[in-house]
Amino acid sequence: MLRDIDLSGVAKTKLKEIHTMESMVSSGHRACQGCGEVLAMGMVTRVAGPDTVVCNATGCMEIITSPFPETAWKVPWIHVAFENAGAVGAGVEAGIKALHRKGKVSKMPNIICFGGDGATADIGFGSLSGAMERGHNLLYVCLDNEAYMNTGIQRSSSTPYGASTTTSPCGSASIGQHTQKKNMPQIIAAHGVPYVATASPSHPTDLMDKVAKALAVEGPAYLHIYSPCPTGWGTKGEKSIEIARLAVESNSFPLYEVVGGRYAITKKIKKVKPIQDYLKVQRRFRHLTDRDIAFIQEGVDNSFEQLERLCAATAKPEEE
Amino acid sequence: MSKQSICAWQKLELGAAIRDPGNASALKTGDWRTLVPVLDEEKCIKCTLCAIYCPEFCISEREDGLFRPDLNYCKGCGICANECPKSAISMVMEDK
C-alpha cells in the first residue's frame, strides 16, 4: 500500500555534532574489541536520547550490557527472552499508552526493540511480524551480524551465501552457507508499515537520520543495521567500519528506505566496488573460488537491480 | 556466607533488577588493551570521526579541542586509527 508520509520536517544529524550526542549505552560494556554491533546500537541511542525505553532480545547485546550487577543502560531496559522482543515491545507500548491515556504517565517515550539477526529473522520472526502488523508505535532494530554470534557463530537465515559458520562449515562437499540471505527489510516492508530502512554504522548520518525518521512516524518502524562482527567473521577489529563501508560500496548491503511503501536508495554508489574486495578481507569467505565469487557477484547485481526496480515502481509520480 | 555470591538475597532489588543506570562504567575495560592509540596532534583536524566510530563511546573532545580516548575504557580495537582521514592516530604496543 503506497502512502505519502512527509518526513521533510525531521531534523537531520550533523556529522560534527554526533560526538556531543550521548550514547545511552555506557562505556564499560563487555563487547569484543571492534564490535560493530554495539557501535550501531550506540548510534541509535544517541538519536533516541534519554526519553526512551529499550526492549532487548537475548543475544550479544543483552549479555554484554547487563551482567548483574552491572548495566550499561542509562535508559529503562527490559530483556525477557530470545524470540519475543517484538511482543515485549508491543506490551510495553500498550502499557504505557494505556497509562498515558489514563493520565498516569505524562509522556509517551520512544520505544525501541533491539534484536540480532537470529532473534529477528529466525526465532523471533513471528513475534516481530505480529508487532509490525498490529501497528504498535515502536521501532524495531535488527542488528544484523549474519549469524548466531553469542552462541558461537552458527548460521542463521540471515547468513549470506558462501559464508562458513560453525553449523554451515565449508568443506569438500559444501560451500558453507548454501542458501541466500533472508531479505528482512523487504519482508517487513510487505507488512505495510510506515517506515523501513537499512543502515550501516559506516554511514553514521544516514543511519541516525533514519533513526530520527523511524521515531517520528506514527506506527511501527523497522531498521535493519549491518553490524560487523570481528569475532564471527574472522576480521580485524580495526577493519569493522572499513568492511561495513565495503558492503555498502559494493551494493552488497545497499542503504535504502521504504517510506509509506515507496522505496528509495539513500546512498547511491557512483563507483561500485567488486564484491571480491568485500569478501577477501573476511575469513568466513576465505574458501571461496573465483567461480564462487563470480556467482555471488551475479547475485549482488541481481538483487540491486531488483531494488532499483522497486524504487522506480513505487516512486511518487512526477507532478505534471 | 558463600564466597561465590555477590549479594544476599534479601538485598536484591525486586526480580534482581538493577537500579543504577550505566553503572557498567565502573568496569575499566581498558585492561583488555594490548595496543594503545597515540594521537599526532599536528595532524589532527578535529573531524570527530574517531569519536563517532569508537565502539566504546570513550573518545571525546578535550579542553584543547583535540579528541582523545579515555584509556579507562579503550580496548585498543584500532577503529579510530583505521578511520582517521589524516592518519593522525597510530596504534602502538603499550607498556603496562
Next chain:
Amino acid sequence: MTKRIGTEVSLAVADAVKMAKPDVISAYPITPQTHIVEELSEFVANGELDAEYIPVESEHSAMSAAVGAAAAGARVYTATSSQGLALMHEILFIASSMRLPMVMTVANRSISGPISIWNDHSDIMAQRDIGWVQLFVEDGQEALELTWAAFKIGEDKRVLLPVAVNMDGFILSHMIEPVVIPEQSVVDGFLPEFEPQLKLDPADPVTFGPVGVPEVYLEAKKQCEVALNGSKAVVKEVLDDLNKTFGRNYDLIETNGNTGAETRIVTMGSLGESVMTAVDRMNGDGREVGQIRIRLWRPFPAEEFIEAAKGAKRLVVIDRAISPGTGCGPVAQELKSVFYGRPDAPEIVNVIAGIGGRDVPVSDFVKMVEMAEKGELAETYTLWGLNSDA
C-alpha cells in the same frame, strides 16, 4: 446495583475482568478459553472498558506482551488453555522471576497428544514450578470473585507475583450458572489501584532482566521462592477480606461432609461439586465420608491441609492429570510429600479420573470410596474408567 444473572461462566469472568479495570489485555484464541477474550474485546470495542487490547499472534507473545505491559506499570490480564499455556511455558517463569503481577485465567484442558479440547488438569500440572500463585475455582461465583482476589493477591507489595486462576474447561467455563455481580463501587473498594514498585520509566531507569550470573542466580531464585511461600498468608488475608465484602466463606482448604470420617475424598476444581453431592448422598445413607477441597495449589498450604485431614485414615485423592514415570498423579504426589514421616499420615489412595474429558458421574465417587475402603484400588494409582482387556 447488585445483579443476579444467569450467565455462562466465561462471560462472568469477562465481567469480573472488566470490573477490575485492567490497562492491558493480551489475548490469543484457544478453546475453551476464547469466550472470555471475545467478550473482553467487545467491552473494549463498545467503550465499556478503557484498556489496550492486544490481539497477539501466539500465546508465547500473549505472555511476552503481558510481561512487557506489566513492566511498564500496567494492570494486565490474559487467559489461555492447554497448548496455549504450554507455548507460554518459557515466559511464565520469567514473569514470576521479574516479580510482575498479572492475572491469567486458565480454562483447564488436556494437553496433546492426541489433541483433545476437553477438560482435565494436565495443562497446569505441567506448570507446577513456574513460581506463580495458582488457585482453583469450583463454580461461577468463585470464578468471578477469585479474579478480583487474584489481582489483589498478586499486586500486594508482600507478593508481587503473577497469579493463575484455574477453572475447568467446558464443565465450568461453558456452564450457565446463576451469578451475583456486585456494584462497581464494591469491587473498587475491594481492589485498590495497582501501584507498581518498579516500572519502565525514563525518569528512573531500571534494568529489568539482566544476566543472572552464577554469583546471583541462586539468590534471585530464593527471593522469588520466599515471595511465593509468603503469599499464602496474603491469600488467606485476601480471602478473608473477600468473604467479608461479598459474603462468602472461602478458605485455602475447605472441608465438607463428615469432617471426622476415616475416609476423605480430596478434590481440586469443579469435580468438587460432584463429589460434594456424592458425599452428601453417602452421609445421608449413614456412611461416614468427608471431603477436602484444595483452593490454593501453589504455594501448597500444607499445614492447613494437615489440619483439615485430621483424624483421616484414608485419603482418596482424585487427580485430573497423569504424571508419567512416577508412582501417582500430581496431587497425590504432593500429599504424600506433605505427610511423609508424619505418624498421623493417612493411607493415600490415588484415583486419576476425568482425563481428556472422560465423564465422571456422581455414582462413580461412591464406588471409589467403596473400593478404597475394601482395598480394591491399586496401591499406586487407578486410571478410572480405563477400557482394558486385562
